[in-house]
Amino acid sequence: MIILITHAVAEYIAQEEMERKNGYWWSPDSKYIAFTEVDSSEIPLYRIMHQGKSTVGSEAQEEHAYPFAGATNVKVRLGVVPVTGGPVTWMDLCCGSNADHEYLTRVNWIDGNTLVAQVLNRSHSKLKLIKFDIKTGQGKCILVEEHDTWINLHDCFTPLDNGSSFLWASEKTGFRHLYLHDEIGVCMGPITQGDWMIEQIVGVNEASGFIYFTGTLDGPLECHMYRAELFPQYELETPVKLTQGKGKHSVVIDHQMQKFVDVH
Numbered sequence: 159m160i161i162l163i164t165h166a167v168a169e170y171i172a173q174e175e176m177e178r179k180n181g182y183w184w185s186p187d188s189k190y191i192a193f194t195e196v197d198s199s200e201i202p203l204y205r206i207m208h209q210g211k212s213t214v215g216s217e218a219q220e221e222h223a224y225p226f227a228g229a230t231n232v233k234v235r236l237g238v239v240p241v242t243g244g245p246v247t248w249m250d251l252c253c254g255s256n257a258d259h260e261y262l263t264r265v266n267w268i269d270g271n272t273l274v275a276q277v278l279n280r281s282h283s284k285l286k287l288i289k290f291d292i293k294t295g296q297g298k299c300i301l302v303e304e305h306d307t308w309i310n311l312h313d314c315f316t317p318l319d320n321g322s323s324f325l326w327a328s329e330k331t332g333f334r335h336l337y338l339h340d341e342i343g344v345c346m347g348p349i350t351q352g353d354w355m356i357e358q359i360v361g362v363n364e365a366s367g368f369i370y371f372t373g374t375l376d377g378p379l380e381c382h383m384y385r386a387e388l389f390p391q392y393e394l395e396t397p398v399k400l401t402q403g404k405g406k407h408s409v410v411i412d413h414q415m416q417k418f419v420d421v422h
Contacts (some may be wrong), residue, residue: 162198163198163199165196166182166193169194169234170222171231172261177313178262180265181196183267185271187271188241189241190241191241194262195237201230202223206220208220234261235251236251236265236273237249238290248295249290249297251275251288251297259278260278261278262275263285263311266315268289268317269321272291273289275288275297282309283304283305283309284302284303284309287315299343310329310334313359314336314356314359316362318364323340323346324338325338326345333353336369336371336386338388348394354375355373357372358371359371360372363388364388366415368386371384372408375397380404380405381405381406381407382401383399383400384397385397385398407422
């Protein structure tokens, strides 16, 4: 039996191509759940044979709705429902316009039970950051990234605890760097810069005014953890390297931003 409509499960493209593994997201106060509805009814079935099986028929094969290159993709909706039950409120991923979005790439909750989603067009050239009112489903586009060739997705969107700003990574200079934006999306300036790129945000300590991230400042064959000022006042200072030893470093930092585990 092939299930054509699923809920709260990331579809094939999201998992394999977008690195979005989840299809549901709890609100910070645990009173709501945001989830995806995926409609695969227009996707052709693709049969996968299990090589080496001693039997034939259904035990030796499986069928999946597989979106072939250049053909139709699944239809994805984003809904919010109270945990106590009730009707689903569907988010307007097109922000009231007639322009079709093709991919729901990221979903985040921020303070005040506000939902933020990233939607991408099919040619991967335009990415929108949309903030939603979960009571009405109405959305407001607060940031747009465009590139003639390709938009690289990332997981660097980070709302700050002050509720009035967020961190965003952009390749608008040719290298992925971090920027501080206010709550309506206006860029207030860069946090990092130069002919190198940040890879991921490791931690943010708003009290001390520092951000911790991994990047390639020491060369494209290196990946180290660095510390930079979260709210730079004047010229940007060179980030401080915190890991030692040539090569790649994968870092997990503790909640107090005092210690980290480094896999090198």
